[in-house]
Amino acid sequence: MREEIWIEKYRPMKLDDVFGQDETIERLKSYVKSGNLPHLLFTGPPGVGKTASAVSIAREMFGEFWNENFTELNASDERGIDVVRNKIKTFAKTAPIGNAAFKIIFLDEADALTSDAQSALRRTMERYSGNCRFILSCNYSSKIIEPIQSRCAVYRFKSLSDDAVFKRLKYIADAEGLNVTDDGLDALVYVARGDMRKAVNSLQAAAFIQKDIDRETIYKITATAHPEEIQDLVNTALSGQFKDAREKLSKLVFDQGLSADDVIGQIYRALFKLDLSDVEMIKMVDAVGEIDFRIAEGANEKIQLEALIAHFALLRKQ
Numbered sequence: 001m002r003e004e005i006w007i008e009k010y011r012p013m014k015l016d017d018v019f020g021q022d023e024t025i026e027r028l029k030s031y032v033k034s035g036n037l038p039h040l041l042f043t044g045p046p047g048v049g050k051t052a053s054a055v056s057i058a059r060e061m062f063g064e065f066w067n068e069n070f071t072e073l074n075a076s077d078e079r080g081i082d083v084v085r086n087k088i089k090t091f092a093k094t095a096p097i098g099n100a101a102f103k104i105i106f107l108d109e110a111d112a113l114t115s116d117a118q119s120a121l122r123r124t125m126e127r128y129s130g131n132c133r134f135i136l137s138c139n140y141s142s143k144i145i146e147p148i149q150s151r152c153a154v155y156r157f158k159s160l161s162d163d164a165v166f167k168r169l170k171y172i173a174d175a176e177g178l179n180v181t182d183d184g185l186d187a188l189v190y191v192a193r194g195d196m197r198k199a200v201n202s203l204q205a206a207a208f209i210q211k212d213i214d215r216e217t218i219y220k221i222t223a224t225a226h227p228e229e230i231q232d233l234v235n236t237a238l239s240g241q242f243k244d245a246r247e248k249l250s251k252l253v254f255d256q257g258l259s260a261d262d263v264i265g266q267i268y269r270a271l272f273k274l275d276l277s278d279v280e281m282i283k284m285v286d287a288v289g290e291i292d293f294r295i296a297e298g299a300n301e302k303i304q305l306e307a308l309i310a311h312f313a314l315l316r317k318q
């Protein structure tokens with residue numbers, strides 16, 4: 001039998017199952033209780049429970065008819081906003097099933113739409129608000145045009161705490177009969193950076209290989225550098241030994257094929273474990289921000305990572 005994907009198997013079924021977003025969940029529960037819902041805008045990083053919460057609202061509000069009264073669309077549908085609007089139109093055309101007063105349209109990745117497409121979406125929202133409520137989801141609310149934001153109640157989902165990710169992983173590991181050491185769970189938490197989807201997927205990838213899982217398995221399987229190695233790299237650079245640091249970087253990142261994005265994230269986190277003056281910390285964070293931006297804009301990853309190390313190496317020489 002093909003094994004089920006755990007992020008589906010362990011998808012929250014009700015709002016109470018959504019971990020680590022207590023304040024938001026409490027407020028969403030009050031809508032369910034009242035039986036009414038404004039348009040909502042969920043914003044926050046990936047894998048923290050935005051979709052899971054939208055589905056849970058529908059399940060709790062509509063009971064056995066939730067599936068008929070709920071649809072999930074992706075705003076970044078490559079065929080464009082017209083396809084999305086047509087799907088909305090088709091869904092909105094029929095009356096809600098059961099006792100429901102309205103249907104719910106969940107629109108993921110709303111920030112992928114251009115401003116023009118968002119204006120079109122806004123008109124669509126107005127047109128169908130009689131029998132539909134919209135829940136828009138996005139990573140960055142700043143990319144959503146003001147007229148849409150002002151029509152929605154905005155909920156900011158947080159990156160999940162280490163504690164919330166640890167507990168959820170422990171629960172899944174026990175349910176799956178896995179033997180995961182605490183340092184293995186800590187490694188998963190480190191790798192996930194508050195993204196539950198990534199945490200659960202990494203656990204499943206490790207479990208696919210072996211039932212006894214420790215930190216080594218996790219770092220290997222997720223192609224992540226050990227935090228101590230990153231720490232050592234940064235320390236070497238800070239001590240001014242650029243050539244040594246460059247060699248370490250090369251072994252760590254390029255030989256193992258790690259993604260520059262992940263490495264930058266790891267370096268960023270390593271900074272806060274160092275004994276730095278305020279000014280040094282500011283300069284280093286500023287440099288990380290700059291390099292992160294350049295990589296996101298498509299600059300050569302190898303050169304940019306080396307430039308970052310060079311920056312660190314110069315810091316105490318100035």
Ligand SMILES: Nc1ncnc2c1ncn2[C@@H]1O[C@H](COP(=O)(O)OP(=O)(O)OP(=O)(O)O)[C@@H](O)[C@H]1O
Nearest residue numbers: 007010011018019046047048049050051052196197
């Ligand atoms: N807060 C959470 N509590 C429990 N499980 C979670 C939580 N967040 C995410 N998960 C797990 O990760 C999976 C993906 O989460 P979800 O689809 O809700 O993320 P999202 O915030 O909508 O992300 P995206 O912005 O990428 O769409 C869920 O099916 C569930 O297994």
